[in-house]
Amino acid sequence: MSLYSKQIQNRTMLTVVFHEMTIPFTVQVIVAQPLTRANRLVLKQSSAIHDYMKHIDRVFSPFREDSELTAFNQGSLMFENTSQDFQTVYAISSWAEEKTNHLFSADYLGTQQYDPTGLVKGWAIEQAAKHFLFALLAEDDFIAANLIGGGDMQFATRPGSDWVWQLAIADPFDTKKIMAKLAMTSGAIASSGTVERGQHLINVAQHRAIGTQASDIISGSVISDSLAEADIWATAVTTTSISDHRWLKELDGSGMRISYGKIAERWQNNRIVDQKELIYA
Amino acid sequence: MLKKLTAFIISIILAVAIAIDGYLLFFKKADPRTVTTQANTNSQAVPASSSSVSSSSGSSTVPSSSGAYRDGSYTGSAVRIRWGRVRVRVLIKNGKIASVSTLEYPNTNPHDQRVSQIALPTYESESVQANSSKIQAVSGATETWQGFTKSLQNALNQSKG
Numbered sequence: 251m252s253l254y255s256k257q258i259q260n261r262t263m264l265t266v267v268f269h270e271m272t273i274p275f276t277v278q279v280i281v282a283q284p285l286t287r288a289n290r291l292v293l294k295q296s297s298a299i300h301d302y303m304k305h306i307d308r309v310f311s312p313f314r315e316d317s318e319l320t321a322f323n324q325g326s327l328m329f330e331n332t333s334q335d336f337q338t339v340y341a342i343s344s345w346a347e348e349k350t351n352h353l354f355s356a357d358y359l360g361t362q363q364y365d366p367t368g369l370v371k372g373w374a375i376e377q378a379a380k381h382f383l384f385a386l387l388a389e390d391d392f393i394a395a396n397l398i399g400g401g402d403m404q405f406a407t408r409p410g411s412d413w414v415w416q417l418a419i420a421d422p423f424d425t426k427k428i429m430a431k432l433a434m435t436s437g438a439i440a441s442s443g444t445v446e447r448g449q450h451l452i453n454v455a456q457h458r459a460i461g462t463q464a465s466d467i468i469s470g471s472v473i474s475d476s477l478a479e480a481d482i483w484a485t486a487v488t489t490t491s492i493s494d495h496r497w498l499k500e501l502d503g504s505g506m507r508i509s510y511g512k513i514a515e516r517w518q519n520n521r522i523v524d525q526k527e528l529i530y531a
Numbered sequence: 532m533l534k535k536l537t538a539f540i541i542s543i544i545l546a547v548a549i550a551i552d553g554y555l556l557f558f559k560k561a562d563p564r565t566v567t568t569q570a571n572t573n574s575q576a577v578p579a580s581s582s583s584v585s586s587s588s589g590s591s592t593v594p595s596s597s598g599a600y601r602d603g604s605y606t607g608s609a610v611r612i613r614w615g616r617v618r619v620r621v622l623i624k625n626g627k628i629a630s631v632s633t634l635e636y637p638n639t640n641p642h643d644q645r646v647s648q649i650a651l652p653t654y655e656s657e658s659v660q661a662n663s664s665k666i667q668a669v670s671g672a673t674e675t676w677q678g679f680t681k682s683l684q685n686a687l688n689q690s691k692g
Binding site for chain 1: 600601605607608610617618619621623626627628631632633648649650651652653654655659660665666667668669670671672675676677679682683684685688689690691
């Protein structure tokens with residue numbers, strides 16, 4: 251685990267990068283001044299987050315023969331005997347299916363194989379950020395922290411500080427570029443789409459792959475105060491077309507979507523703010 | 532002899548009662564995955580701790596032994612999520628998950644409500660390279676570790692500010 255340090259205005263940003271479950275994680279911590287004690291604490295907490303992600307993989311990996319998820323799907327592990335983490339995720343996924351009117355589904359291709367992959371990452375990042383990273387903000391000199399995993403993030407700023415995170419949303423047509431910016435102190439952003447892995451999302455409610463027609467969504471980003479919630483909704487709003495807004499009344503916070511036809515839209519507080527063609531995308 | 536017979540009859544009655552209970556449970560929840568139930572409408576299924584809703588261990592009823600799972604209704608322990616507390620009830624019938632319902636406990640603590648300001652993203656006037664001194668993090672659809680070395684986030688991480 252290596253640590254980068256750089257100056258931003260008159261603050262120091264410490265960055266640690268690691269990967270687990272093929273997902274790249276970036277830990278960012280803003281401190282008032284460079285201190286070896288800060289470096290040591292950030293490395294220690296990053297290591298704790300890495301261990302936590304290994305634990306999450308052991309519980310929820312659909313690819314591991316020895317995971318709780320595999321045992322549950324094979325019928326060798328009863329629901330009542332699953333761990334608290336498993337039951338928590340199960341509760342959230344069943345709640346999410348109802349809340350999103352089944353735009354989000356944890357039922358793998360309708361086969362009764364439970365697959366919570368669509369929310370485990372966001373939920374785990376939120377848990378890890380709150381337990382291992384934001385605890386640092388109680389320390390003197392620690393101003394703000396952000397945990398990013400595969401393009402989703404949960405961040406916080408110490409109350410009373412004037413620090414504001416400057417964040418961006420990637421352009422799905424050219425991920426080397428950004429298409430939107432936002433400034434926030436605390437919250438979460440999740441993005442969903444078909445860009446990076448080049449594989450299709452499946453809309454389980456309709457048992458069809460997401461199309462690549464002009465009206466289909468190439469990328470959707472949801473901004474919330476909870477990454478678990480943002481991750482669920484990013485998946486959900488990406489499964490509908492750019493003209494379908496049945497989900498809007500249930501989704502608090504803000505966000506944006508872009509269709510393959512390069513129509514972009516933004517929403518906030520349950521209403522569409524604007525929709526326009528991105529001629530430069 | 533009479534004692535043995537009485538015990539036998541009681542066990543038969545119990546077994547029948549358990550079977551009926553299971554049948555009723557199944558019937559009530561015959562439509563899988565469409566049920567949003569409030570705690571009060573399911574009070575018979577929620578253990579007595581439902582008003583305090585502290586974390587309690589799962590309870591199960593109606594054990595039987597067909598299929599991959601044991602048939603029955605399993606109520607998970609209450610978990611606290613941002614929206615309040617949620618408890619899941621899973622009904623197993625013929626060894627398969629017949630229905631899943633969540634019992635919701637609305638959030639009554641004002642301190643648990645959202646407090647942060649959710650910003651609205653602003654379009655860049657044109658799609659641009661991130662200026663590393665002005666942007667700390669980029670959200671985008673899932674990137675793999677293999678793709679990360681070429682990503683914008685990796686460039687921001689490595690930049691000297």
